[in-house]
Amino acid sequence: MxxxxxxxxxxxxxxxxxxxxxxxxxxxxxxxxxxxxxxxxxxxxxxxxxxxxxxxxxxxxxxxxYRLLHRRDALRRPLEAAHAEGRPAREGELADQGLRxxxxxxxxxxxxxxxxxxxxxxxxxxxxxxxxxxxxxxxxxxxxxxxxxxxxxxxxxxxxxxxxxxxxxxxxxxxxxxxxxxxxxxxxxxxxxxxxxxxxxxxxxxxxxxxxxxxxxxxxxxxxxxxxxxxxxxxxxxxxxxxxxxxxxxxxxxxxxxxxxxxxxxxxxxxxxxxxxxxxxxxxxxxxxxxxxxxxxxxxxxxxxxxxxxxxxxxxxxxxxxxxxxxxxxxxxxxxxxxxxxxxxxxxxxxxxxxRGDFDELAIGPDLMLCWMDVDGGRVLELATKLRLAGLNVEVYPEKTKKLKKQLAYADAEGVKARFVGICGKQEIEDETLTVKHLASGEQVTLPVDAITPERLAAFVDQAVDQAGGGKPSGSTDEG
Amino acid sequence: MxxxxxxxxxxxxxxxxxxxxxxxxxxxxxxxxxxxxxxxxxxxxxxxxxxxxxxxxxxxxxxxxYRLLHRRDALRRPLEAAHAEGRPAREGELADQGLRxxxxxxxxxxxxxxxxxxxxxxxxxxxxxxxxxxxxxxxxxxxxxxxxxxxxxxxxxxxxxxxxxxxxxxxxxxxxxxxxxxxxxxxxxxxxxxxxxxxxxxxxxxxxxxxxxxxxxxxxxxxxxxxxxxxxxxxxxxxxxxxxxxxxxxxxxxxxxxxxxxxxxxxxxxxxxxxxxxxxxxxxxxxxxxxxxxxxxxxxxxxxxxxxxxxxxxxxxxxxxxxxxxxxxxxxxxxxxxxxxxxxxxxxxxxxxxxRGDFDELAIGPDLMLCWMDVDGGRVLELATKLRLAGLNVEVYPEKTKKLKKQLAYADAEGVKARFVGICGKQEIEDETLTVKHLASGEQVTLPVDAITPERLAAFVDQAVDQAGGGKPSGSTDEG
Missing domain, CATH: 3.30.930.10 (Bira Bifunctional Protein; Domain 2)
Incomplete structure (x- = not known):
């Protein structure tokens, strides 16, 4: 083509x-x-x-x-009439509607x-x-x-x-x-x-x-x-x-x-x-x-x-x-x-x-991207449904792959920029937990799925920032 | 015309x-x-x-x-060309854009x-x-x-x-x-x-x-x-x-x-x-x-x-x-x-x-309509500005009139339906107060202008409803 x-x-x-x-x-x-x-x-x-x-x-x-051209017969008629009268058709005959x-x-x-x-x-x-x-x-x-x-x-x-x-x-x-x-x-x-x-x-x-x-x-x-x-x-x-x-x-x-x-x-x-x-x-x-x-x-x-x-x-x-x-x-x-x-x-x-740069801080990414491996897609979508009902905007990595690194890189890619990734494997599905990682700080935490809300994640970020500010070593902390 | x-x-x-x-x-x-x-x-x-x-x-x-008619020369050319060739113009010659x-x-x-x-x-x-x-x-x-x-x-x-x-x-x-x-x-x-x-x-x-x-x-x-x-x-x-x-x-x-x-x-x-x-x-x-x-x-x-x-x-x-x-x-x-x-x-x-009637409860009216008499319009608009900065959607009765009743009736008219009216006269401007009336209950109260916020008005309505529910006589209460 x-x-x-x-x-x-x-x-x-x-x-x-x-x-x-x-x-x-x-x-x-x-x-x-x-x-x-x-x-x-x-x-x-x-x-x-x-x-x-x-x-x-x-x-x-x-x-x-902008004028809208007549359609079908409403167009054919004036074109043929003009032809029969031996003159070019006129603009006014070809449209009676326009854009505001x-x-x-x-x-x-x-x-x-x-x-x-x-x-x-x-x-x-x-x-x-x-x-x-x-x-x-x-x-x-x-x-x-x-x-x-x-x-x-x-x-x-x-x-x-x-x-x-x-x-x-x-x-x-x-x-x-x-x-x-x-x-x-x-x-x-x-x-x-x-x-x-x-x-x-x-x-x-x-x-x-x-x-x-x-x-x-x-x-x-x-x-x-x-x-x-x-x-x-x-x-x-x-x-x-x-x-x-x-x-x-x-x-x-x-x-x-x-x-x-x-x-x-x-x-x-x-x-x-x-x-x-x-x-x-x-x-x-x-x-x-x-x-x-x-x-x-x-x-x-x-x-x-x-x-x-x-x-x-x-x-x-x-x-x-x-x-x-x-x-x-x-x-x-x-x-x-x-x-x-x-x-x-x-x-x-x-x-x-x-x-002026007034818009530089505006974010478009989802709150959380679910990355998953070794689990059934239906269970991942069930988890996504739960998190959405809790008030989070959740994207699911759409393809089945063993490569977690690839999924994590995508979550942070230009035009995606999820705030958090959730890493969901066999163990997490069994325990009904999720390991959540804040991409900007690299901090991560494992939480019971029921406990994951926008407020809980915001508190986690505040804490991570405090830790960084207080000079404490950055790394993973486990809860749940 | x-x-x-x-x-x-x-x-x-x-x-x-x-x-x-x-x-x-x-x-x-x-x-x-x-x-x-x-x-x-x-x-x-x-x-x-x-x-x-x-x-x-x-x-x-x-x-x-929907197709958009060519304009000016882009239209004149094909119409005249068709005429010169002794045939009616064709639709395809008259437009190259359309609506999605x-x-x-x-x-x-x-x-x-x-x-x-x-x-x-x-x-x-x-x-x-x-x-x-x-x-x-x-x-x-x-x-x-x-x-x-x-x-x-x-x-x-x-x-x-x-x-x-x-x-x-x-x-x-x-x-x-x-x-x-x-x-x-x-x-x-x-x-x-x-x-x-x-x-x-x-x-x-x-x-x-x-x-x-x-x-x-x-x-x-x-x-x-x-x-x-x-x-x-x-x-x-x-x-x-x-x-x-x-x-x-x-x-x-x-x-x-x-x-x-x-x-x-x-x-x-x-x-x-x-x-x-x-x-x-x-x-x-x-x-x-x-x-x-x-x-x-x-x-x-x-x-x-x-x-x-x-x-x-x-x-x-x-x-x-x-x-x-x-x-x-x-x-x-x-x-x-x-x-x-x-x-x-x-x-x-x-x-x-x-x-299904799912929309029957949706309101379109402003929070408050300012009715005014015997005062300078500029002072009324100043008052409106203050109330707007406090977070209220405020309409001002646009014409100068001595007829308060007419203004009140308008605030409650079909298609307007303000939740409250504020009645602003000489005394109110002097005292920096406003008498506010809840149209649905008829309850009214005089408040300092600085105290009028969406929260304060909501509390007032709750109180009015409680009073009505408790069988207490409805009428005006004065504060401030």
Whole structure:
């Protein structure tokens, strides 16, 4: 048979046990922080109707979306119809479902669908999303988002709570120096108006502003001009969105009040909202990390109010973002329902923590590997069953062999790394005992099988370490 | 805007918080059982190359597979080329990736790809798979499988261990009366030969046999004839695969030895393997549940040795299955590596447990909902932060309102169901106290904020229950 590539598709990853132990350690912390904030879990299908997905993420989003090819007759019909009409088939005829692109649009669909949800629906969702983007460091085509959202209220308490949940997760993950950049979509619009830019060009101006980080001031100016915005207006806008650097509560307040004088009533209202939000966060985990960033635009089309983005020192781009999106649920043709959310990008957090060595201590091996010789396999599996019922994770060397050394070497091999080996021979089966060896210290002890529990083994390790520390000779001790 | 359907696509499901709490309860038990058996976790991408997926599941599998439509130029090119050639485009030109159809083929790819895996790779994998099948009770188009596999050994200890892991999960989930049907692909083949059926028809005969449960004896006979198998041979085969009913170790042994006389050497070797396997399982959690089922065929093409299937009394079809597949890893064009695995179907287990009422006691609400009035929101969020740091899951009523009653009613509403409410007013903020009310009993107490911990609240509930049991008048008690 010809050799098939066994790599995962480009931009996709296999998570081997050592990877997954790391991912789960991070996810567990995030779940705990989100649940501490009163969020409950939601999961939605990977596959959504294209009518749900398209038109929500802007043109780029629609292009990066994975679509599912129709099957059988549903595929044959449009292909043959196009042929009969003497034209190539069109993309839109070949698919009506796709993979979810984020977790927010599926949430909006869920909220529109289920009448029985609580009036203030606080959900978290940690699932993969798919985007056919160009892969890069910390950027994949399948990646996990960790979202918290509060649906059903316009109160800024909701903004403060999602910021708190995300900040709390970051603190628990050991990110001390993160920044939560905040801005307001209505303030951005007001600044665009104040710069004398035509309302019709507002959307295109936002796209240009969003690139400030990547292309710099001059780049944005050029792009604004290319998008039909007069140079004077572009310069005026840039002046407003690129204040002198600084940070802290006083800086935030000063900056907000200086901008307040340059924008119209709607802009002032947005600035007041940001001030209120900062007040609400003053004593929550986000408080010290908030930084007003007038150039922050957030690419996604659906935001309507305050917007957020997380930066950490070790990573060049954002590790999370969010904001208020009061019109998205209404786009499903039912009642409009206000909403605000925040999403943490799991992958980037893991990249940073990995590079820091935060995961170096995580173990994947079983508590105990049973090595055996000269006994019936059924009795070994009976012994394994007893030890498992006592609470131990037990692996059994799967093959019958006389070579104990080979079994011991395997128990300590890379990717296996059992904490203990249990050596089971004829005598042990007869006596209902087991000789247990701690691989790291080399200490071993023979115990009655009934006495072997996680606690007993932990105590044995403590004792072995004490002995080593006390300078006593290391060696085997017998009990039982 | 026109009304878009907000239902998930056909055969797909949204899992609301109450659903997810149930699913997670089941998954946690399965993970614990699998880890107790020394299995380590693996996850693979949803998307695989079609070269990985196709040709592994038989014709039906290939038809039920979801394919991902090419994008942009990769789509335009074949559509235009087909048009230029004056023919409809072909399916194979429009996609080269698809969604995984099971977890076994991705595992085989992983094993072929990564040289650093342990020699005996014991992995578990709990992830969704996608099949465009007709939806039905407990049958969905997106559903979770819970797989355990041992790669790298031909030892029957591996079979015994995957059976043990799955049986142990079922026992822990409260399924007492399940059956693990076992058979052997080589025995099936030997019976087909013994019936005088041409080797060339072996595959098609297996497909017919696999339908015994659905279509009955007469149905299989008819189908065998339709597939070109002579009536006498068909009857002979059916006689072997449909023994008189019975169960237990003696029945298994008797049946195996009576079949032993009717098959050739390869068949006898397979029977010996089944006998050995039953011996290995004699004292593990699977032992009492094993039942030899000579008609068991398992649809998937890749099995080569012992095969298994799980039945529970409350569900008409299998809730899990597996077997040995020694050739699958080799299909990736590298070294052939023996393997055996077992897969539990999460969805069906959940359906059965749900119908039994096993989940009725599971709670989703926060520990405490903070209701507040006449105080600054920032101080309420500060209080929430303190309580969260003390270990409580805390929800804050998100809107400012003078109506305490409304807040209390919401805390107890369907889908919210906080265990406690904390009532926070001016006085409480000043005194750094909180009045906490247990919603189920109506008991309340005022405590210093620093004293409010999960343990303190649990003790308070115990006390309230004791008081109620002791006939003492229920009412508020004040502390602190």
């Amino acid at each position: 010809s050799k098939i590539s066994t790599k995962p598709p480009s931009g996709m990853r296999d998570f081997l046990p050592a990877d997954l132990v790391r991912r789960r350690a991070v996810i567990d912390v995030v779940v705990k922080a989100y649940e501490a904030h009163g969020f409950t879990p939601l999961e939605t299908p990977a596959i959504e109707n294209l009518s749900t997905l398209t038109g929500k993420y802007g043109e780029e989003g629609d292009q990066l979306m 692109y984020d977790l927010t649009v599926p949430l909006a669909r869920v909220v529109a669908q289920y009448g029985q949800l609580p009036r203030f629906f606080k959900r978290y969702q940690i699932q993969p999303v798919w985007r056919a983007d160009r892969p890069g460091r910390g950027r994949f085509r399948e990646f996990y988002q960790c979202d918290v959202d509060i649906i059903g209220t316009e109160s800024l308490v909701a903004e403060a709570e999602v910021c708190s949940a995300v900040a709390s997760a970051l603190v628990e993950l050991g990110f001390e120096a993160f920044t939560v950049l905040i801005n307001h979509r209505e303030l951005l619009r007001a600044m665009i108006r104040a710069a004398g830019i035509d309302e019709a060009l507002e959307g295109t101006a936002l796209v240009a502003v969003d690139k400030l980080d990547k292309v710099g001031k001059q780049g944005v100016l050029t792009e604004l001009e290319q998008r039909g915005i007069e140079a004077g207006s572009g310069a005026k806008l840039l002046d407003m969105i690129t204040p002198p650097p600084g940070s802290g509560a006083v800086y935030n307040a000063t900056l907000l009040s200086s901008l307040r004088e340059r924008v119209d009533e709607r802009g002032k209202a947005a600035i007041d909202e940001l001030g209120t939000l900062m007040g609400l966060c003053a004593y929550n985990p986000a408080g010290d990390h908030l930084e007003f960033a007038p150039s922050l635009a957030r690419g996604l089309g659906y935001y309507t109010g305050p917007i957020f983005e997380i930066r950490v020192p070790d990573f060049p781009s954002s590790v999370g973002g969010g904001g208020r999106y009061d019109n998205l649920v209404g786009m499903f043709g039912k009642q409009a329902i206000p909403a605000v959310g925040f999403s943490l990008g799991l992958e980037r957090l893991i990249v940073v923590k990995d590079e | 026109s009304k878009i359907s907000t239902k998930p696509p056909s055969g797909m499901r949204d899992f609301l918080p109450a659903d997810l709490v149930r699913r997670r309860a089941v998954i946690d038990v399965v993970v614990k059982a699998y880890e107790a058996h020394g299995f380590t976790p693996l996850e693979t991408p949803a998307i695989e190359n079609l070269s990985t997926l196709t040709g592994k599941y038989g014709e039906e599998g290939d038809q039920l597979m 159809y099971d977890l076994t083929v991705p595992l085989a790819r992983v094993v072929a790809q990564y040289g650093q895996l342990p020699r005996f790779f014991k992995r578990y994998q709990i992830q969704p798979v996608w099949r465009a099948d007709r939806p039905g009770r407990g049958r969905f188009r997106e559903f979770y499988q819970c797989d355990v596999d041992i790669i790298g050994t031909e030892s029957l200890v591996a079979e015994a261990e995957v059976c043990s892991a799955v049986a142990s999960a079922l026992v822990e989930l409260g399924f007492e009366a399940f059956t693990v049907l076992i058979n052997h692909r080589e025995l099936l083949r030997a019976m087909i030969r013994a019936a005088g059926i041409d080797e060339a028809l072996e595959g098609t005969a297996l497909v017919a046999v696999d339908k015994l449960d659905k279509v009955g004896k007469q149905g299989v006979l008819t189908e065998l004839e339709q597939r070109g198998i002579e009536a006498g041979s068909g009857a002979k085969l059916l006689d072997m695969i449909t023994p008189p009913p019975g169960s237990g170790a003696v029945y298994n042994a008797t049946l195996l030895s009576s079949l032993r006389e009717r098959v050739d050497e390869r068949g006898k070797a397979a029977i010996d393997e089944l006998g050995t396997l039953m011996g290995l399982c004699a004292y593990n959690p699977a032992g009492d549940h094993l039942e030899f089922a000579p008609s068991l065929a398992r649809g998937l093409g890749y099995y080569t040795g012992p095969i298994f299937e799980i039945r529970v009394p409350d569900f008409p079809s299998s809730v899990g299955g597996g077997g040995r597949y020694d050739n699958l890893v080799g299909m990736f064009g590298k070294q052939a590596i023996p393997a055996v695995g077992f897969s539990l179907g999460l969805e069906r287990l959940i359906v059965v447990k749900d119908e």
